Amino acid sequence: MTRQPDGRIVVGVDGSPLSLAAVRWAARLAALTGGPLEAVTVWEFPRLLDEHGLVPPPLDGFGPERHAARILDETLAAALSPTPAVRRHLxxxxxxxxxxxxAAGAAVLVLGSHGRAAPPGAALGTVAQYCVHHAACTVVVVR
Structure with a gap:
């Protein structure tokens, strides 16, 4: 049995200019449909290697998660004025x-076509390409 979408509009946020455009597009769609807007920023643990192999980073006040939270907050503030109700997720x-x-169960996943690390001239970055092929909901790619 296929699950019906729950109406959420999920937008991926990485702080890039196309991410700003995706947030604006997603906010307009949420306003039109009345669906809740969720902004998601993803962060990864850095891979640290030394002569002993993988070295885990210290977890007290760990930086990448704080950096991701700052990117999420700054992007939402820059893209949306006034800021509507947005559920923030790291x-x-x-x-x-x-x-x-x-985005599982969401109505739509909105992404910029590529983030900061895309090769010049790429139509889709690796994250957008992955989501287009694997997300179980409609994916809108903003260029």
Whole structure:
């Protein structure tokens, strides 16, 4: 049995200019449909290697999660004025699977076509490409 979408509009946020455009697009869609808007930023633990192999980072006041929270807050503040009610989520893990998972059951997942690390001229970045192929909901790619 296929699950019906719950009406959520989920938007991936990485702080890039296309992420700002995706947030604006998602906010307009949420306003039109009345669906709740959820903004998701994904962060990964850095892979640290030394002569002994993998070295886990210290977890007290760990930086990448705080940095991701700052990116999420700054992007939402820059993209939306006044800021509507937005559920904010930070997810740890690989961006593509984390975003596709966050959008499970949602009506729409909105993404910028590529983030900061896309090769020049790429139509889709790796995260957008992953989500287009693996997300279980409609995916809107903003260029």
């Amino acid at each position: 997810k740890a893990g690989a961006p593509g699977p984390a975003l596709a998972g966050a």
